[in-house]
Amino acid sequence: MRRVSKIAAASIATAALAFTATACGESSTGGSGSSEGGKLKIGMAYDVGGRGDNSFNDSAARGLDKAKKDLGAETKELTAKTGETPADREQRLASLAEGGFNPVVAVGFAYKDALDKVAKKHPKTTFGLVDSIAEAKNINSIVFTExxxxxxxxxxxxxxxxxxxxxxxxxxxxxxxxxxxxxxxxxxxxxxxxxxxxxxxxxxxxxxxxxxxxxxxxxxxxxxxxxxxxxxxxxxxxxxxxxxxxxxxxxxxxxxxxxxxxxxxxxxxxxxxxxxxxxxKNVDAGVFELAKSIKDGKPKTGTSTYSLAENGVTLTxxxxxxxxxxxxxxxxxxxxxxxxxxxxxxx
Missing domain, CATH: 3.40.50.2300 (Response regulator)
Known part of the structure; x- marks a missing residue:
């Protein structure tokens, strides 16, 4: 497990894309999960509000958009619903991992318990968890000094x-x-x-x-x-x-x-x-750098802390x-x- 304490964070301004809603109130974009020629495939599980919340989820989405543009990544995005159960979150994460997406990024502390369980069942997949610190060894916890x-x-x-x-x-x-x-x-x-x-x-x-x-x-x-x-x-x-x-x-x-x-x-x-x-909070930087680490064959795990000193948190x-x-x-x-x-x- 590689620990990372200092990361150069950059705010990425890319255009947001429009996406369609699928069954069960989740949004889904990108491919079916099939792997072609080792192409980078990123699964994103958003918190309530999803892409288009003008805030937290959108910051993560910018990192995903940059990975698509700069790394040629295939992506799939799913969104949490208000009032859902822990089992719903587990199923969402598991479906992405089983679909061959790597990394799978969980946006928000509410995914922590579900991710700890799912990550242990999918040891060959690297997961990202934004805003909380997870236990499993194949998770990169992306946290900030808010x-x-x-x-x-x-x-x-x-x-x-x-x-x-x-x-x-x-x-x-x-x-x-x-x-x-x-x-x-x-x-x-x-x-x-x-x-x-x-x-x-x-x-x-x-x-x-x-x-x-x-x-x-x-x-x-x-x-x-x-x-x-x-x-x-x-x-x-x-x-x-x-x-x-x-x-x-x-x-x-x-x-x-x-x-x-x-x-x-x-x-x-x-x-x-x-x-x-x-x-x-430059969530976009955390998402992109995790994706790049997979692309480079050096998956990032452990805790990545984005602080004021590194412009991980800033005032606009x-x-x-x-x-x-x-x-x-x-x-x-x-x-x-x-x-x-x-x-x-x-x-």
């Missing part, structure tokens, strides 16, 4: 807020999303100690619908805006689109996006002037809304990278 990127977003929010009233909307109250909240709150407080951060989660426990419910994101944001909160960071997958829409309806308020540069998303373009920045600058605070952001980033600031990953 709290570090969120800290910088907190610095930006504190500097942009008129009265220091700031909000955080998390999709689900799980440890992963709490990493975003913890870093964001610390960044705000370190910058403006008197500022307040209201933290709200859309769903709890095993209810993952908080990642795919724009209506819930919009309602939560409207509640915060009613309290005169003027900067809202939504780490909520597809639900964040609703929060962004709500913020755009209030003059002088700012939204902070997540996982993809949401100011560049066509479906959110009419709100782009209200999107201060987005905290991006679309719209130049951060120009007046960029020097402060650069200073904060340097302190994190140098170890002068340790960013908390729990509240």
């Amino acid at each position: 709290e570090q990127g969120s800290y910088l977003a907190g610095v930006a929010a504190a500097n942009k807020s008129k009265d220091g009233k700031i909000g955080f909307i998390g999709g689900v109250d799980i440890p992963l999303i709490k990493k975003f909240a913890a870093g964001f709150q610390q960044g705000v407080k370190d910058t403006k100690p008197d500022a307040s951060v209201q933290i709200q989660y859309l769903t709890t426990g095993t209810d993952l619908s908080g990642f795919g419910s724009p209506d819930k994101g919009k309602a939560a944001a409207n509640g915060m805006l009613d309290k005169k909160i003027d900067v809202i960071f939504a780490a909520a997958g597809g639900s964040g689109a609703g929060a962004i829409e709500a913020v755009a309806g209030v003059k002088g308020a700012w939204a902070i996006g997540v996982d993809s540069d949401q100011a560049l998303d066509p479906s959110l373009s009419k709100y782009k002037t209200s999107i201060l920045t987005s905290v991006v 600058t679309t719209g130049d809304h951060l120009k007046d605070v960029q020097a402060k952001l650069d200073e904060a980033k340097k302190k994190i990278v140098d170890g002068a600031i340790t960013v908390k990953s729990t509240l």
Whole structure:
């Protein structure tokens, strides 16, 4: 098992493709799974929302698109459904492995338990798991220091807020999303100690619908805006689109996006002037580098951590809304990278 701790991450901007829905609510594209001449075949199992969520899944999709373009890969994509069982996730992963796809990439922490089981049954297949650390030896766990990127977003929010009233909307109250909240709150407080951060989660426990419910994101944001909160960071997958829409309806308020540069998303373009920045996790880089390792005959396994130091997490600058605070952001980033600031990953 080869451990990887430092990876050069690059944000890849490629065009999203349109795909059709198949039975059981899953989307599927690409080949039938037959292997021809050793061609690289990548299976992708998306989280709820799938390709087109304008956020987390789309970031993974960009890595897949780059692999298709640069490595000539054949691909197949399947998408999770809200409320599905662990057995559904196991079946999805197993079907890709049995179809000859290698690697098979599971996008999202919800796949961890299913992947640990499936990977052991398919030892000759290399799997990727985004946002969680798996146990099996043939899995590449692709994780990020979300709290570090969120800290910088907190610095930006504190500097942009008129009265220091700031909000955080998390999709689900799980440890992963709490990493975003913890870093964001610390960044705000370190910058403006008197500022307040209201933290709200859309769903709890095993209810993952908080990642795919724009209506819930919009309602939560409207509640915060009613309290005169003027900067809202939504780490909520597809639900964040609703929060962004709500913020755009209030003059002088700012939204902070997540996982993809949401100011560049066509479906959110009419709100782009209200999107201060987005905290991006370069999932695309992790997906592409895993695919390339298979192509090169040196499958990547173990844990690959994408940190702020390696631009694994970044703040976007679309719209130049951060120009007046960029020097402060650069200073904060340097302190994190140098170890002068340790960013908390729990509240």
